Ligand SMILES: Nc1ncnc2c1ncn2[C@@H]1O[C@H](COP(=O)(O)OP(=O)(O)O)[C@@H](O)[C@H]1O
């Protein structure tokens with residue numbers, strides 16, 4: 001499902017974020033990506049949904065070489081990947097409900113389906129009562145849960161989550177993890193970047209470790 | 221059905237954009253409405269001159285001057301007869317005094333000259349409109365009348381007026397093109413600014429997989445709405461201006477009678493002008509939206 005072949009990423013200013021990364025993640029896997037801050041976790045995720053392109057090597061996601069994707073193919077490619085961004089990336093001047101509905105419209109769901117589906121995912125993250133609030137009226141943790149709801153809403157082929165529990169207290173974190181496992185059990189490949197060691201220990205999943213752009217693997 | 225849903229979505233998004241950037245929208249609408257008002261004004265003048273010239277061309281006014289010793293009765297009889305002919309209309313007998321009054325009104329100097337000479341030098345004349353197709357036969361009918369001195373037709377005047385009018389229309393078209401380009405440029409820039417202001421949202425939408433058309437269409441709708449409102453406002457503004465000008469200034473232009481009778485544009489012209497304005501909005505905003513970068 002996700003393959004990195006000799007991938008290096010050097011940002012414009014010469015910052016080397018990833019170095020000669022080789023890894024494969026199969027369909028339906030549940031994988032943690034860990035490492036200290038600045039290790040290259042976010043970069044790793046960005047390469048998968050083609051927010052960034054590798055400087056060297058190839059990234060293949062969902063059978064598509066991201067370098068070979070034409071501009072016009074990018075939206076369809078991204079539609080199959082749900083992303084929980086580290087900074088949430090919610091639309092500021094839309095309500096919670098509109099944020100979710102917008103994605104459903106983008107994904108081409110019929111109008112009759114939008115409302116029910118939106119409330120369904122909001123209920124999953126426990127925020128259906130905040131549907132009419134704007135993102136700025138929510139706490140960091142609540143915004144994060146909205147971002148999670150948005151990423152889950154269409155049960156994507158791949159779910160990428162960048163520090164999805166960074167703003168959540170431990171109980172809620174576990175609930176969210178359970179949610180990810182549920183999605184995973186329905187066939188979605190899940191990749192979660194986190195530096196929460198406790199969480200990783202508890203979950204006992206495959207874990208990729210990044211350090212200064214170098215990838216090591218610990219299989220449990 | 222899908223298309224319909226998409227479209228209503230674009231309209232709603234476009235309307236939301238439109239109301240969100242209220243100051244910019246108002247600015248854009250004002251610029252467009254000024255351009256459209258000027259275009260309306262010009263079109264009205266052009267339309268009136270054109271109808272006047274067409275009327276002159278199809279039913280030109282002729283003046284039949286009668287010999288100096290013709291009596292008023294003879295003149296009147298001829299006028300009555302002419303009225304019965306096919307293709308002849310608006311027959312009017314002009315007696316010397318009346319003729320002089322008219323002349324004096326158009327050319328004040330002639331009035332002064334007239335008051336300094338005792339006898340009225342003008343002959344009796346008959347003014348009438350003759351359809352171009354009937355001119356030959358009317359002339360034939362008049363041939364045996366010895367009281368007819370000469371027949372004067374305004375062809376020379378008409379062709380002068382026509383070449384003047386085409387020079388003016390060229391000038392008007394030039395200004396209209398400049399105004400249209402300026403409006404498109406304004407809309408383009410205003411939409412560019414709103415795009416820049418929403419760059420964050422645009423990036424997010426792209427990252428979650430929105431197609432470019434989903435991102436671009438609302439901006440296009442926004443510009444089109446500016447065109448629509450600017451067009452309506454400008455057309456109203458322009459026709460208001462016409463009524464004011466007509467009421468206050470044109471009444472004095474009696475030597476160009478069509479100017480004092482200037483009519484406002486037919487509805488179809490207004491529809492065309494508003495359509496033009498909408499097209500400007502569509503064009504300017506499509507151009508701006510096409511420059512949204514891929515993320
Ligand atoms: N857009 C960018 N331009 C330049 N350098 C960047 C950019 N994004 C990340 N980096 C650098 O790449 C390295 C890895 O960053 P990142 O992938 O965000 O790490 P993590 O998510 O593990 O904290 C860091 O040194 C960071 O400064």
Ligand SMILES: [Mg+2]
Pocket residue numbers: 041042043086162
């Ligand atoms: Mg990061």
